Amino acid sequence: METGTHAELFKLLDISAEDAQECAALLATPPDSNVQQALDAMKARLGTYPVESITAVDAPEAAWIEALLRFAPLVHAYHLELGIEPAVSAASLADVGLQLRINRRVHGRFGLDTWGWLTLHMAGNLLRLGRLQFHLVPAGVSASGWVLGVHIPEDGGLSPALVDGSFAEARAFFSRHFPDKPATVATCDSWMLDPYLSEKLPNSNIASFARRFTLDRCTDAPTDAVYFTFRQRGLQDLEKLPRETSLQRVVLERIDDGGTWQLGHGHLAL
Ligand SMILES: CC(C)(COP(=O)(O)OP(=O)(O)OC[C@H]1O[C@@H](n2cnc3c(N)ncnc32)[C@H](O)[C@@H]1OP(=O)(O)O)[C@@H](O)C(=O)NCCC(=O)NCCS
Numbered sequence: 001m002e003t004g005t006h007a008e009l010f011k012l013l014d015i016s017a018e019d020a021q022e023c024a025a026l027l028a029t030p031p032d033s034n035v036q037q038a039l040d041a042m043k044a045r046l047g048t049y050p051v052e053s054i055t056a057v058d059a060p061e062a063a064w065i066e067a068l069l070r071f072a073p074l075v076h077a078y079h080l081e082l083g084i085e086p087a088v089s090a091a092s093l094a095d096v097g098l099q100l101r102i103n104r105r106v107h108g109r110f111g112l113d114t115w116g117w118l119t120l121h122m123a124g125n126l127l128r129l130g131r132l133q134f135h136l137v138p139a140g141v142s143a144s145g146w147v148l149g150v151h152i153p154e155d156g157g158l159s160p161a162l163v164d165g166s167f168a169e170a171r172a173f174f175s176r177h178f179p180d181k182p183a184t185v186a187t188c189d190s191w192m193l194d195p196y197l198s199e200k201l202p203n204s205n206i207a208s209f210a211r212r213f214t215l216d217r218c219t220d221a222p223t224d225a226v227y228f229t230f231r232q233r234g235l236q237d238l239e240k241l242p243r244e245t246s247l248q249r250v251v252l253e254r255i256d257d258g259g260t261w262q263l264g265h266g267h268l269a270l
Pocket of ligand 1: 151152153154155156157158159189190191192201204205206207228229230244245246247248
């Protein structure tokens, strides 16, 4: 499949090699009704600061991939209209390519089982600044104002210096581009904030990241730590997984001991 026609789009979304071929094939025919529904749902949300992914459209995974590809240029244009630097917009949208590569590791084939996550980016309010992603959303029913949800894309180490830099960039960026939506708090909901992890690997980058946040509560999330450490969905065949790094050992040993991994929900003052 010829991918040259879409060179600019694939560069924006950081899609290459076999994934570019597959994406070009999806774009070779006009959008069907599933794709159109997905496009309509994303269009309705662009610029509206939604908190949740799109769940109301019952389209197959391939339709979502095609719709995300077709919609991303509109999000890029929206970012530029807001005065956001093209490089920041591209870094934010490059999660599409990253998630396609991760899908190959998880399932061994072209696909995007995290398409729902990417529908958040398509509303225009999830931006990558340096090492981290920030999701500007209303604070919620019990509080007024705005918060930045923090997410950690897979991209090498998470040194404290990189995290400091990313938060510093976010503070300046959001007050410049979204002055009417001031966020004074950042939140994080992640397996990385499970206190068990900081207890077992106190000197790790993950623990140092978690310590920035005040832990509000924890909820069971039995499969998250396995997914993010091994890129495996589910808890089957754990004995086949490697125990090479300290994190791999900690994740598996807790399950071996009958424990359950959790999501830590935390916040920090910006
Ligand atoms: C979060 C992340 C960037 C941390 O990487 P890091 O800075 O290298 O982590 P640390 O320095 O704290 O690592 C401590 C140990 O765990 C290992 N480790 C960290 N992440 C690992 C991973 N994803 N898989 C296997 N081992 C990992 C390190 O190699 C190190 O092992 P060692 O002590 O044997 O040398 C990395 O785990 C990652 O990319 N995760 C996927 C994204 C993610 O989980 N996002 C949050 C979603 S809610």
